[in-house]
Each structure stands twice: as C-alpha cells, then as structure tokens.
Amino acid sequence: MFKTFDEALRWINGRLKFGVKPGLERMDWLLEALGRPEKKLNAIHVAGTNGKGSTIAFIRSILNEAGYSAGTFTSPFIITFNERISVDGMPISDEEWTALFNEVGPLVLELEKTEFGAATEFEIITACAFLYFAKYRRTDFVIFETGLGGRLDSTNVIEPILTVITSIGxxxxxxxxxxxxxxxxxxxxxIKPGVPVLTAVHQPEAADVIKRKAKENESPHMSLHERCERYGEHSLPDGEQFSLKTPAHHYEQMETSLIGTHQRQNASLAILAAEWLTAEKHAHISPRDIRAGIKKAAWAGRFEKILDKPLTFIDGAHNKEGVDRLAETIAARFADRNVHVCFSALKDKPYTEMIRKMEAFASSIHFTSFEFPRAESAQKMFEESRSSHKTYDEQIDSVFHLIEEKTVDEQSVVVITGSLYFISAVRSVLKK
Structure with missing residues (x-):
C-alpha cells in the first residue's frame, strides 16, 4: 500500500475525518483478523483524566532500572508521531510504522465494507500497537494509555495484569x-475480573464508583490516598521531593526530574504499581530501582523547561484540572515573579473557565491559535478574558515574538500552555 512513511502518515492523518466513535466492535473485527495479538501481551492499562502520561513514564522508567524492557502506547504525541509506540522510551522507526500500516491497512479497507463501517485514526494506531508488541518487538511489559474514557476506548480489549486509574476530572x-x-x-x-486496580482518585463520589466496580469484578483495589501517607513535600530547582509510606515500604526523600506539585502524586502511584508487580511476582523491583526510576523519568510537555532566558516552560494544561495543577506549581515556584501566559485551546474545551483560573496568577495572557481542525480562534478566547493585560494574534509565530520581548526582563516567566497539539507545535520550533 505504502512505499514511504510520508505516504503512510498522510493516509493515517486522513482518518481524522472519521472523528471519535466510541465502541469496540471495529477493534474486535480488526484484532480477530490480525490473530488476536492483544492476548499475547503482558499489559498494564492506565486510564484517568490527567496524569496518565507522567505516571506511565514513571512506571516505564522504574521497569527499565530493574532490567526489564517496557513498551508504551500513548497519545497524543508531543515531539513526533512515532512516539505513540515506544520501547524503553525510544519511538519506533519510520520503517516499522510503514510496515505496520501496510499490514493493517488492507484490513481497514475490508472493515469499511462491513456493517461496522470505517475505523478511526485512533483505532488503527491502537491495532498497530497490539500487532507491533505481539509480532515485531516482544517486551517484558507493555503499558497502554487509554485515548478517551475507558469503557468504550479502543484499548479496552486487552486483558491486563494491572489496572491504574490516575484521576477523575x-x-x-x-x-x-x-x-x-x-x-x-x-x-x-x-477494570477486569480479578485484575488489581490502583488509583489516585480523591473525590469521594468518584472513588466510590471505582470501589464498587472493583468489588463487582472481585478485583483487588488500593487507593493511594486511603492506604498511603505522603509527607515532606517541597519543590526542587529542577523537580520535586517527597517521602512516601506505603503498606509495604517507607521511601524517604524521593526526587523527581518532572516539575509540578502533581508529579509527587503521579510518582507515588507508579511506586504502588512497582510494589504490586513485585508482590505478585511479575517482576523483581527493589527500592533502589524505584528511587532511580522515579529520578530518571522524563515526559515532554509537562511543565518542561524549554528556555533559560527568558525562563520558559511548556505545560499541557488542556482542561480545568490541568490548569488547577498548573496554578499550584506557579504558586509554589513563582509567586514573586511576573508570569506571562501564552494560551491556545480546542473549541470543545471549557476554555472560559480555564482562562478565569489563569487570570488569577497571570501578569498577562496572550491568546493564539494553530493549525488544527478543532482549534479555537484567538479572538474568541481574547473576548472571553477579563484580564486587563491581554493580547491576541491568530498566528502561532506570535508566541516566539512574545518570548523575545521578555528576554530583557529577568523577573519574567513565560508559560506556554493549553492544548497538547498546540504545545507540541510550539515545542518543535523552540527545540530547534
């Protein structure tokens, strides 16, 4: 079907027109045609409103420190499309993606002729991930991130050894x-029958739903907030520090290289996952492996420092809860600095409420847009803002002009935030 990766990429991007179609019938059809690759994997399944990517990064890093290979399937991408499927933190190659699309593509065309209709972009790349880890590159573990929700998400055909739910928002x-x-x-x-579930969900009404579902499935359940104690928390110049007491162990002065107060929770949840894998003899992971893995974990676009002058961060705060976590991090680190926010969002996000939250800590807000079908216009977001120091420009290049303007002000901190698609576009330019 495809001679080059560019051809394959144009094809898969063209599937975006089919949007989001919750349901598992198309996945079942594809996977049956592929010989049920999802049943051949040692999988960990991660869902949640926020924190999925960072928690996966922590778990993967811990597994690597313990000597295990770990594949990951995550979305959306921040640096390159290839990173959706990665092994030990390294995205797979253009050639591997092309081979996957050439194997799955003909089946996609067959599927369109059935009663189930056209497969979406996410369904196709999910099928590619299952195929890759079952046939092309076997790893000790594969960590799958849900794309949307969980129950009807394309990834929810796997039979994992562990389920993790990070947060609800x-x-x-x-x-x-x-x-x-x-x-x-x-x-x-x-949550699958008998499969343990770990969670950092803190709202009582949401936590109760998860507890009931775990009980119905006779699945062991552990809540980070109910069973563990985190203390001694504070921010470091390039990360976070915390101590954690779990039912199994006591971890003193753990350090992360990921910045943000919420990363202490994500790291703690990853520690519980590592403990469980060891307790159930799926792996042998020592406290030393856990400490080193937490320290070395990296995840692009999560309060990531991108420039020193002016001090500039990018952060994928793409919903209200994400902006809350961003506000906490700003308060902990830069309460005495001028914080200039560059923001862009998708039309279907509650961006008015997000803007209100940012106005509480931003010295100024600049609104912009970017090339994406669901991107909101900068002018509409500008008109929603009540800030007395606001600007807008539909062109994404305006972000770089703002950064240049702030170079001379040593008290300025620039935070580029909003849609993950937006920060990905900005990051790719700034990194160059």
Whole structure:
C-alpha cells in the first residue's frame, strides 16, 4: 500500500475525518483478523483524566532500572508521531510504522465494507500497537494509555495484569458524562475480573464508583490516598521531593526530574504499581530501582523547561484540572515573579473557565491559535478574558515574538500552555 512513511502518515492523518466513535466492535473485527495479538501481551492499562502520561513514564522508567524492557502506547504525541509506540522510551522507526500500516491497512479497507463501517485514526494506531508488541518487538511489559474514557476506548480489549486509574476530572463531558460519577464509571470500565486496580482518585463520589466496580469484578483495589501517607513535600530547582509510606515500604526523600506539585502524586502511584508487580511476582523491583526510576523519568510537555532566558516552560494544561495543577506549581515556584501566559485551546474545551483560573496568577495572557481542525480562534478566547493585560494574534509565530520581548526582563516567566497539539507545535520550533 505504502512505499514511504510520508505516504503512510498522510493516509493515517486522513482518518481524522472519521472523528471519535466510541465502541469496540471495529477493534474486535480488526484484532480477530490480525490473530488476536492483544492476548499475547503482558499489559498494564492506565486510564484517568490527567496524569496518565507522567505516571506511565514513571512506571516505564522504574521497569527499565530493574532490567526489564517496557513498551508504551500513548497519545497524543508531543515531539513526533512515532512516539505513540515506544520501547524503553525510544519511538519506533519510520520503517516499522510503514510496515505496520501496510499490514493493517488492507484490513481497514475490508472493515469499511462491513456493517461496522470505517475505523478511526485512533483505532488503527491502537491495532498497530497490539500487532507491533505481539509480532515485531516482544517486551517484558507493555503499558497502554487509554485515548478517551475507558469503557468504550479502543484499548479496552486487552486483558491486563494491572489496572491504574490516575484521576477523575471534567473533560470530554459530551461523551463521558456531566458528573464525576458518570465520568468515573467510564474510566472504571477498564477494570477486569480479578485484575488489581490502583488509583489516585480523591473525590469521594468518584472513588466510590471505582470501589464498587472493583468489588463487582472481585478485583483487588488500593487507593493511594486511603492506604498511603505522603509527607515532606517541597519543590526542587529542577523537580520535586517527597517521602512516601506505603503498606509495604517507607521511601524517604524521593526526587523527581518532572516539575509540578502533581508529579509527587503521579510518582507515588507508579511506586504502588512497582510494589504490586513485585508482590505478585511479575517482576523483581527493589527500592533502589524505584528511587532511580522515579529520578530518571522524563515526559515532554509537562511543565518542561524549554528556555533559560527568558525562563520558559511548556505545560499541557488542556482542561480545568490541568490548569488547577498548573496554578499550584506557579504558586509554589513563582509567586514573586511576573508570569506571562501564552494560551491556545480546542473549541470543545471549557476554555472560559480555564482562562478565569489563569487570570488569577497571570501578569498577562496572550491568546493564539494553530493549525488544527478543532482549534479555537484567538479572538474568541481574547473576548472571553477579563484580564486587563491581554493580547491576541491568530498566528502561532506570535508566541516566539512574545518570548523575545521578555528576554530583557529577568523577573519574567513565560508559560506556554493549553492544548497538547498546540504545545507540541510550539515545542518543535523552540527545540530547534
């Protein structure tokens, strides 16, 4: 079908027109045609509103420190499309992606002729991930991130050894539900009979939904907030520090290289995952492996320092809860500095509420847009803002002009935030 990776990439990007279609019938058809690759994997399944990517990065890093190979399937990408499927933190090659698309592509065309209809972009790349780890590159573990929700997500055909639910918040409410209970029910849909579930969900109404679902499935359940104690927390110049007491061990002065107060929770949840894998004899992971893995974990686009002058960070705060975590990090680190925010969002996000939250800590807000079908216009977001120091420009290049303007002000901190697609576009330019 495809002679080059560029041809294959144009094809898969063209599938975006089919949008999001919750349901597993198309995945079942594809995977049956591929020989059920998802049943051949040692999988960990991760769902949640926020924190999935960082938690996966921590788990993967810990496994690597313990000497295990770990594949990951994550979305969306921040640096390159290839990173959606990675092995030990390294994205797979153009040639490997092309081979996968050439194997799955003909089946996609066959599927379109059935009653199930056209497969979406995410369904196809999910099928590619299952195929890759079952046939092309066997790893000790594969960590799958849900794309949207959980119950009807394309990844929810796997039979994992461990389930992790990071958090519950108001995102994709048109699909997942308007209340925390409804959203939690969709996320808890990844819980399988007898498979343990670890969670950092803190809202009582959402946590109760997960507990009930775990009980119905006779799945062992552990809540980070109920069973563990985190203390001695503070920010470091290039990361975070915390101590954690779990039912199994006591970890003193753990350090992360990921910045943000919320990363202490994500790291703690990864520690529980490592403990469980060891307790159930899926792996042998020492406290030393855990400490080193937490320290070395990296995840692009999560309060990532991108420039020193002016001090510039990019952060994928793409929903209300994400902006709350961003506000906490700003308060902990830069309460005495001038924080200039560059923001862009998708049309289907509650960006008015997000803007209100940012206005509480931003000295100024600059609104812009970017090339993406669902990107909101800068002018509309500008008009929603009540800030007395606001600007807008539809061109994404305006972000770079703002950064140049702030170079002479040593008290300025620039934070580029909003849609993950937006920060990915900005990051690719700034890194060059």
């Amino acid at each position: 108001y995102d994709h409410t048109a699909i997942l539900g308007e209340t925390l209970e409804e959203i939690a029910c969709e996320k808890a849909g990844i």
